[in-house]
Amino acid sequence: MSKDIVYVDNNATTCIDSEVLAAMQPFLTEYYGNPSSVYPFSGPAAAAMRQARQSIATLLGATPEEIIFTSCGSESDNTAIMSALQTQGGRRKILTTVVEHPAILNLCRSLQKRGYHVDYLSVDSQGRLNLDEARSLIDEETAIVSVMFANNEIGNIYPVYELAEMAHAKGALFHTDAVQAVGKIPLNLAATQIDFLSLSGHKLHAPKGVGALYKKRFVPFFSWLIGGHQEHGLRAGTENVAGIAGLGKAAELALRYMASENQQVSVLRDRLEAGLLASCPDPKVNGDPASRLPNTSNICFKYVEGEAILLRLYLAAKVCASSGSACTTGSLEPSHVLRAMGLDYQALHGSIRFSFSRFNTQEDVDIILQVLPKIIRDLRELSPFGRAKA
Amino acid sequence: MWNYTEKVMDHFLNPRNVGEIPEADGIGEVGNIVCGDAMKLYIKLAADQKTIEEVRFQTFGCASAIASASALTEMLKGKTLEEAARLTNQDIADFLGELPEEKMHCSVMGMEAFQSALESLRKKHPEYALPGDLSSAEGEDRIVCQCFNVSERKIREVVLANNLTTVEQVTHYCKAGGGCGGCIEDIEQILADILGKKKEAAVKESQTLPGNLTNLQKMRLIEEVFEQVIRPGLQADGGDAELVDIDGNKVQVRLKGRCAACHAAEQTLKLWVEAKLHEMVSPSLLVEQIK
Ligand SMILES: Cc1ncc(COP(=O)(O)O)c(C=O)c1O
Numbered sequence A: 001m002s003k004d005i006v007y008v009d010n011n012a013t014t015c016i017d018s019e020v021l022a023a024m025q026p027f028l029t030e031y032y033g034n035p036s037s038v039y040p041f042s043g044p045a046a047a048a049m050r051q052a053r054q055s056i057a058t059l060l061g062a063t064p065e066e067i068i069f070t071s072c073g074s075e076s077d078n079t080a081i082m083s084a085l086q087t088q089g090g091r092r093k094i095l096t097t098v099v100e101h102p103a104i105l106n107l108c109r110s111l112q113k114r115g116y117h118v119d120y121l122s123v124d125s126q127g128r129l130n131l132d133e134a135r136s137l138i139d140e141e142t143a144i145v146s147v148m149f150a151n152n153e154i155g156n157i158y159p160v161y162e163l164a165e166m167a168h169a170k171g172a173l174f175h176t177d178a179v180q181a182v183g184k185i186p187l188n189l190a191a192t193q194i195d196f197l198s199l200s201g202h203k204l205h206a207p208k209g210v211g212a213l214y215k216k217r218f219v220p221f222f223s224w225l226i227g228g229h230q231e232h233g234l235r236a237g238t239e240n241v242a243g244i245a246g247l248g249k250a251a252e253l254a255l256r257y258m259a260s261e262n263q264q265v266s267v268l269r270d271r272l273e274a275g276l277l278a279s280c281p282d283p284k285v286n287g288d289p290a291s292r293l294p295n296t297s298n299i300c301f302k303y304v305e306g307e308a309i310l311l312r313l314y315l316a317a318k319v320c321a322s323s324g325s326a327c328t329t330g331s332l333e334p335s336h337v338l339r340a341m342g343l344d345y346q347a348l349h350g351s352i353r354f355s356f357s358r359f360n361t362q363e364d365v366d367i368i369l370q371v372l373p374k375i376i377r378d379l380r381e382l383s384p385f386g387r388a389k390a
Numbered sequence B: 001m002w003n004y005t006e007k008v009m010d011h012f013l014n015p016r017n018v019g020e021i022p023e024a025d026g027i028g029e030v031g032n033i034v035c036g037d038a039m040k041l042y043i044k045l046a047a048d049q050k051t052i053e054e055v056r057f058q059t060f061g062c063a064s065a066i067a068s069a070s071a072l073t074e075m076l077k078g079k080t081l082e083e084a085a086r087l088t089n090q091d092i093a094d095f096l097g098e099l100p101e102e103k104m105h106c107s108v109m110g111m112e113a114f115q116s117a118l119e120s121l122r123k124k125h126p127e128y129a130l131p132g133d134l135s136s137a138e139g140e141d142r143i144v145c146q147c148f149n150v151s152e153r154k155i156r157e158v159v160l161a162n163n164l165t166t167v168e169q170v171t172h173y174c175k176a177g178g179g180c181g182g183c184i185e186d187i188e189q190i191l192a193d194i195l196g197k198k199k200e201a202a203v204k205e206s207q208t209l210p211g212n213l214t215n216l217q218k219m220r221l222i223e224e225v226f227e228q229v230i231r232p233g234l235q236a237d238g239g240d241a242e243l244v245d246i247d248g249n250k251v252q253v254r255l256k257g258r259c260a261a262c263h264a265a266e267q268t269l270k271l272w273v274e275a276k277l278h279e280m281v282s283p284s285l286l287v288e289q290i291k
């Protein structure tokens, strides 16, 4: 990892672990054979895919036949929803939440335009869902319920096991976007009612452009990508062998490190939050303190704007983090998640997300604590708001 | 990724003239915390009642909002109000080297803050000889964009001042249309109205055109109409076409996409493509389909 930067944006993407890179290398150089070919030269590629499928199945508590490799988390999300709409006997309703990733939200919006009915579960001020609301919205017309396992912006962990049971009680399928959860939350999918689960390589130290969809055995399926017979005929396209080998290794490492990594990042996260709460005016931690990913911290600083904070953080100490402010979301509107939580406008534009991985150290936190309080004070000096208290 | 010039970075990191002026002659206020950026501008005049002696600002916003405000104060200092009123948002962008287009609304906010300060000066010192309202835009003060509270007048102002032609540009320059999108059709109408007027003016100027077109002019015009009117029209229906050749009055066209397979292709060509060419270039043109 380039060590002159302080990379605390691991929910956006992660660095590739050197063991992952080593596992990929042979398939980018020596063993370039197509895993479907018959000659022995392709053997290593096919074997690597088998092994990767097994490693992911182990991480998820699933069987290898239940893993479909895809090109990214977004593809996995799209595949699950579109499949359910084809296989659920004409059911035309979808239930999801207002805090999903755009891979689900924008798909659902486009489906609404095509005549499907979509309900979006609301969240409270801490970003929590209401299970009673969910229960009231699932019925015999619901094709699929899709609720993310953990939220990328605030880190909230959602009660997906209960929601999956609710969906099944009405004959609906259940999908969870677990892109932020896999590798951080221990899973045993065999013992759950989850039908589909999406994951993405680049959030767990594998490369970008490789993902997987878990499909529970016997759950009906309709292919999204139609063509060759790859992935048991469920997803066409010659496989990204190197990426898949990397994803497999990353899954192995995630299992190896999960407990210690969760411990490590939660110490860093808590140290950062305690430090900022003590040294900055009007900070507010967003999300559900009782059920949050251990690596994620989303903090608002009132009366200052997130992009300005981020740019100064980078210029001061090469800190890479994220903001939910309008100027950084690529639109003119601030984060849909924070808005759905009904956050104060004074705070909404000043949100910063820090997200840690096993590659972060206490030094990273200390650097942030050295520079950030002054940045917030300076920007508040510039701001026409909140002066009485400053 | 950030795409800021060194000068933007400098004014963002070391903003000039920050703060308040307790005995300001004029105070301008624009934006609000809901929309994500806001600015307050304080102006104090010299004894001559027209030269800007001191100017300060406070800004809540992103890096380019802060840099634009800082740049504006540097530009205003020492100018007469008359001179200052002639500045445009583009002058702020030029002062900073360049602003990314999607951040142009920051420079527009700077100029609005100055207009608002001028307004407050007028109220506070009706006895001063102040420059009049220079804005040339017409249009009512009705709110077009609810999300960002942008009036028709303001949209017309930025369109005219910056020669904007698309809704996306309008959004970059004043945010209108960047939220729920509910006002986009309305913005399109305003744009069409302004552009239509401009086009009419241009056509009037070149009233003599059809008929005495040179061959070269005719070919260019056909090409232009083809690219700007005909293809977008067909594309909207999932089709497309290619201009193959122009031979005297014969225009050879190959239909593509959905149009090519369409059993009404001949009709499309005669009733629509040829009609458009008649209307916009010359009634003597004949369209031929190339398969
Ligand atoms: C919760 C969530 N879902 C889906 C995605 C999309 O994954 P990918 O970038 O692999 O398409 C992301 C990451 O961007 C995410 O955080």
Ligand code: FES
Pocket (backbone or CB within 6 Å): B144, B145, B146, B147, B148, B176, B177, B178, B179, B180, B181, B182, B183, B184
């Ligand atoms: S009304 Fe203009 S974007 Fe919503």
